[in-house]
Amino acid sequence: MRAKYIPADICIGVVGLGLMGSSIVVALLAAGHPVKAIAPLPAEEAEAPARILAQLQHCAAAGLLEAPIEDYQARLIISGDYHQLKDCRLVLECVIEKQDIKALVYRRITDVVSDDAVISSNTSAIPISVLQEQVLHPERFLGIHWAEPAYATRFLEITCGVQTAAKYADWVYELSRCWGKEATLLRKDIRGFITNRLMYAVYREALSLVADQRATLEDVDKSFRYDTGSWITLMGIFRRMDFNGISDYAAIFRTIFPTLSNSEEVPMLMQRMVDIHAKGIHNQKGLYEYTAAEAREWEAAFALFNRDICQLAALYPEEELHATESNGQSL
Amino acid sequence: MRAKYIPADICIGVVGLGLMGSSIVVALLAAGHPVKAIAPLPAEEAEAPARILAQLQHCAAAGLLEAPIEDYQARLIISGDYHQLKDCRLVLECVIEKQDIKALVYRRITDVVSDDAVISSNTSAIPISVLQEQVLHPERFLGIHWAEPAYATRFLEITCGVQTAAKYADWVYELSRCWGKEATLLRKDIRGFITNRLMYAVYREALSLVADQRATLEDVDKSFRYDTGSWITLMGIFRRMDFNGISDYAAIFRTIFPTLSNSEEVPMLMQRMVDIHAKGIHNQKGLYEYTAAEAREWEAAFALFNRDICQLAALYPEEELHATESNGQSL
Known part of the structure; x- marks a missing residue:
């Protein structure tokens, strides 16, 4: 346009x-x-x-x-x-x-x-x-x-x-x-807008799995990198459901929702990060450990990755692929 | 290895x-x-x-x-x-x-x-x-x-x-x-393993925003495609926190957690999809609308995108960038 x-x-x-x-x-x-x-x-x-x-x-x-x-x-x-x-x-x-x-x-x-x-x-x-x-x-x-x-x-x-x-x-x-x-x-102001609300819902569940020692930080990161990462840039959440045939989700909602974390507490691991003044790669204190060289490698890797993912995303413009109307409001 | x-x-x-x-x-x-x-x-x-x-x-x-x-x-x-x-x-x-x-x-x-x-x-x-x-x-x-x-x-x-x-x-x-x-x-069997638990936590919040007409399906999809999609394949969730300097998260947890959806109900929109036998792009009935041609375009786009994102992800191997130990269990 x-x-x-x-x-x-x-x-x-x-x-x-x-x-x-x-x-x-x-x-x-x-x-x-x-x-x-x-x-x-x-x-x-x-x-x-x-x-x-x-x-x-x-x-x-x-x-x-x-x-x-x-x-x-x-x-x-x-x-x-x-x-x-x-x-x-x-x-x-x-x-x-x-x-x-x-x-x-x-x-x-x-x-x-x-x-x-x-x-x-x-x-x-x-x-x-x-x-x-x-x-x-x-x-x-x-x-x-x-x-x-x-x-x-x-x-x-x-x-x-x-x-x-x-x-x-x-x-x-x-x-x-x-x-x-x-x-x-x-049009309406909501706490955290959209993206933070969605991501904090993930953080809540992820930190709960880690706190209960049901998953490690590495497991959570792998899961998001290799599964979600393989489609999210192209489709987003709801388009992916359509792509996957949509019919199985309702049954899984029924069994999984009651088991998800509803915690309102700041997770202990995050409070601990505040207490030790962790600033991640910026002061080499974080959820993971870093040397100064590793921190620089991460900065360099992200600069490269970001350039590439933007170029890749640009091959799939909003207006061509995503022009179809959603049924969200009418159903 | x-x-x-x-x-x-x-x-x-x-x-x-x-x-x-x-x-x-x-x-x-x-x-x-x-x-x-x-x-x-x-x-x-x-x-x-x-x-x-x-x-x-x-x-x-x-x-x-x-x-x-x-x-x-x-x-x-x-x-x-x-x-x-x-x-x-x-x-x-x-x-x-x-x-x-x-x-x-x-x-x-x-x-x-x-x-x-x-x-x-x-x-x-x-x-x-x-x-x-x-x-x-x-x-x-x-x-x-x-x-x-x-x-x-x-x-x-x-x-x-x-x-x-x-x-x-x-x-x-x-x-x-x-x-x-x-x-x-x-090592322990958990309902939905890791990836489904994380994604269903997102779905719960996303569908709640849509149900309350605080966001459209398109808004949610854009948010995940353009924000999360720009880093997730490289970093995962916790590595991203380290990258972002980690210190702000605890304060946001405190304000945002009490406002997130804790619903245990199957979202109405998803139940409606079951009722109308929606199979997304596979029968051109879904959260979005499709013609048969559009459905085919999505299949073709994903095949291409998937090839490219895999090649991109392969440039950042686990063993080099992600070899640092996490502090998750010891803290």
Whole structure:
């Protein structure tokens, strides 16, 4: 489908230039937008240019850029000064998941942008309806939740809070086609949106199996990698059911549902990770053990894998294979 | 790791030549085993040779065969006669998920195989400990659960029933390296093994979101395809947590767990599928709508995708990247 908008005409602001924020900046640049990138922390302002350049080089290597890297850099301003945001039609907040810090950021954004700018959060932890109470124009506030790396994934969740006006969500949804996204648009704000709810349902069951010593971490990882991984990118959950002939599922639901974990407790293993300040490959303390070299190998492996899986996924475009109507709402 | 066994010396039997059974036959042939394939139903006996040939051709096209297809066909006997199984060291049952039919099949197998043969089921619906009660030598009975297509996925779940002797599970585990599998070995029989438990936890939440009209089928599918799909094949669940820095999960568990579905009911949408005899793409009645042509497109797309994802996954072998020890049991 042809995009309705010309990205070069729409300036977008990004506030917060950590890993995710930088990656979103690159996604927007690659789509053709002028981008004002605000680093609230001096350390971020210092590190962002090199990180963004490296990510633009990844994009170029993966064939995602049409022009030389310099052209994209020329459309980017990195600054600690919120006044840079004044011409932005849309501002994306991606600072840490603390409500008071986000509130402060929204105030600073609101002070400079025009009255018709849309403000959004990349949060996956705080409900949009809650964050919305912190802004001057809640009807123009919504959630835009990206997957890492933002420039090389088709995932995007657009979520309305209770006060969000539908037209702004629709505008972002249309605009996101220019970003190469196949967005989901949630009209109602639900805790964890879709993807986190689904994955936390898996985590709950997986951690329960591990806690009961019925499976090891390795077993769980193998199971998801080799079974689910062999079809999920093409089909998703419900399409796979249709593919598998659908008729057996109901009987298995009946026997398996009553045996699944319904725990509401933080699993002991995860609490233990918090207690030992585990940051996984980032400080080589995690569910698995790592040397510094192994941690780097994982980063390198994911960069390569991600490029390949994106290219593979792109061979199966939404609009051709997935165009058939679902019966979900009518049945 | 070098395999301990020489597949050409180990004859394996497969009973039930539906889609899954045929695909298992091909996996075993490709690994170098002589295979006795028993078709309990005349229709299966008639259809199996062509289907198996087509699957061998897929294997050859994907570079999974070392010798000409004829060499593999020469090691295969397809028959309706259980006596063919008499020299088999291992027999894999893959008939429909009905306990009485499986019991009859086990009786026929037991009548002809030697006393030291191992018998297994591909069931994912009936506990191994239950099926085990139907056989003469329960200590030599276990679950071997494959993913479709069996010849092009690394997934395998080996599951002990309460009476299974560990040495037979260990033997199958070692043997499965010759099949190109990275098996999980469950010493205790749990309902749904690992992969079904994890996926049914997702289905429960996904169907609850759809039932409450908080998400559409398409939204759920997009979410899993574009987010989870972009990393799952490389990392699995727990490795991904380490990759993401792990520290945020505990806080999100606390807020999200109490909001997840704990339903034990068969979801209405799935019951409706049973009521209308939906078989998805196979009869063009399912969660999505299909024409006959669209159904064929999905089959073709999956065959291609599956070849590609297997080749991609093979670039990241278990033994190099995943060799680090987990801390799961010790913490």
